[in-house]
Amino acid sequence: MKNKNRRISVIQEIIATTKVGSQDELLQLLTNKGFNLTQATLSRDLKAMKVVKTPAVDGGYCYKLPANDDQADAQAAYLTSAAVTIDFSGNILVIHTRAGYASSMAYRIDDEASDVIIGTVAGEDTVVCVMKEGMTKRAVIESLSKFIPTLKKD
Amino acid sequence: MKNKNRRISVIQEIIATTKVGSQDELLQLLTNKGFNLTQATLSRDLKAMKVVKTPAVDGGYCYKLPANDDQADAQAAYLTSAAVTIDFSGNILVIHTRAGYASSMAYRIDDEASDVIIGTVAGEDTVVCVMKEGMTKRAVIESLSKFIPTLKKD
């Protein structure tokens, strides 16, 4: 129903911007905005929206929208390889990897891209690569794309 | 009190591993484990733990531990004093921290200064940051000073 959708999105907005401590309180705000519903309906709406009531810092409670797991999931899904992001800056190349994959990625680079990279340092999820002097980004990309498939589409 | 701490940690474990739909249900589990308390106390425990009751996929409800914002915040607070010295060299920035703080500092930078830093690698007490191409020291300082207060006074 049209009304429900509008209502849901207004609820979403209110919760995102205002501190609301109970369904009755939220109901009041909605009523002020011209919506006509009961607390029971609100309870169902909140359930459908997966809104949670969370203990607030001030000792009270506060309604919150769910953290966007979907976004995280989506990102996780498209991570078919270990490399997440790749950026150049001067003669340095930084590769962010999935957690824990940095050192194996670095090892791989040392092993297979020594024609364009003179050395790497790896942390937990980051590899810093030093490009060989005079090397172009294009050449480096070409070389690394052998084992970082996402690179080629840039 | 010793008992409370143990109880809290058991609650945490139960919630992390089991689907619990109500306080009474959780209370039952705790009683089975030998704890002796009432729903009122449980309600207070959950409030203190900032546990939330969230609508579950199956149409019911499920208690959940908070996404670790609080922990992040706490960490954020104590990190403000972690940086000891900061030096630039070309497009590289090196931050020395108090012993052991480098990786959390690096994490923070990755998280909050990605507008000016393309990546970091952390050792035990040193963070190497690669500045984004074309970025000025001033801009980097501006961005990092959000959580490294000593920076601003330079």
Added chain:
DNA sequence: AAACACTATGCAAAAATATACAAAAATATT
């Protein structure tokens, strides 16, 4: 249009949760 399926909603009751208050337990202070 009538019959049907389906969704949305209110009402009222039930269930779940939070809290005021008092007592007990733990901790700190003199």
Added chain:
DNA sequence: AATATTTTTGTATATTTTTGCATAGTGTTT
């Protein structure tokens, strides 16, 4: 140790949330 203070907890109760049931609206099929 005695006293004061703070913390924890249970009891009873208030508040809040959820839900079963009945009804009304909407769209679909016959």
